[in-house]
Amino acid sequence: MLRTKIAVFVSGGGTNLQALLDAQKRGEIPSGEIALVLASNDSAYALTRAADNGVKSVVVKRKEFPSQEVYEQKMKEVLEENAIEMIVLAGFMSLLSEDFTLAYPKRIVNIHPSLIPSFCGKGFYGLHVHEAALAYGVKVTGATVHYVNEIPDGGEIILQKAVDVLEGDTPEVLQRRVMEQAEWVILPKAVEMVAQKLQKGN
Numbered sequence: 001m002l003r004t005k006i007a008v009f010v011s012g013g014g015t016n017l018q019a020l021l022d023a024q025k026r027g028e029i030p031s032g033e034i035a036l037v038l039a040s041n042d043s044a045y046a047l048t049r050a051a052d053n054g055v056k057s058v059v060v061k062r063k064e065f066p067s068q069e070v071y072e073q074k075m076k077e078v079l080e081e082n083a084i085e086m087i088v089l090a091g092f093m094s095l096l097s098e099d100f101t102l103a104y105p106k107r108i109v110n111i112h113p114s115l116i117p118s119f120c121g122k123g124f125y126g127l128h129v130h131e132a133a134l135a136y137g138v139k140v141t142g143a144t145v146h147y148v149n150e151i152p153d154g155g156e157i158i159l160q161k162a163v164d165v166l167e168g169d170t171p172e173v174l175q176r177r178v179m180e181q182a183e184w185v186i187l188p189k190a191v192e193m194v195a196q197k198l199q200k201g202n
């Protein structure tokens with residue numbers, strides 16, 4: 001059976017992309033193939049990770065297009081040219097409209113660094129999520145992989161994993177623990193689950 005062709009959308013360091021590439025190398029994503037990395041800016045270190053692993057990459061910057069519609073049209077063309085069937089948002093910080101998400105129903109997944117429905121939605125991204133968790137004083141946080149629909153961080157949950165908050169944690173320390181113990185573990189698993197489902201539908 002053909003493997004589901006996956007594009008990973010990134011904006012920054014790309015440690016989640018790295019987790020996917022490593023899992024692929026270990027044979028843990030047998031139903032999918034990471035075929036493309038799409039970055040929202042050309043300084044994303046994720047682009048170096050793609051190059052080091054022989055994965056094709058492309059940069060599509062919002063500010064180079066006159067409107068969200070034209071920007072998304074460009075991304076759709078790139079996806080089509082590369083026969084992409086599934087999208088993984090792995091630290092992708094550019095917003096996607098309802099029009100875009102509706103075009104790929106149950107084909108876009110996102111990794112979010114909290115246990116949804118806590119600390120999610122508008123304004124909750126990256127380190128801000130961990131700052132909010134520490135400010136609230138939760139003792140357990142974690143990560144969530146979910147389908148992307150028109151509601152920010154509101155799509156169906158695929159996998160979650162809890163992580164302890166420890167005395168003296170800073171946002172940076174907590175972020176690192178959530179990545180190591182949860183994000184890099186559940187993202188490859190969820191990607192294989194979804195890639196397998198899409199493969200069956202081929």
Ligand code: GAR
Nearest residue numbers: 012013014015016091111113125126
């Ligand atoms: C990750 O912690 C990811 O969960 C978060 O951004 C970081 C990206 O790191 N995503 C969000 O906050 C989405 N709302 P990475 O570039 O090293 O994978």
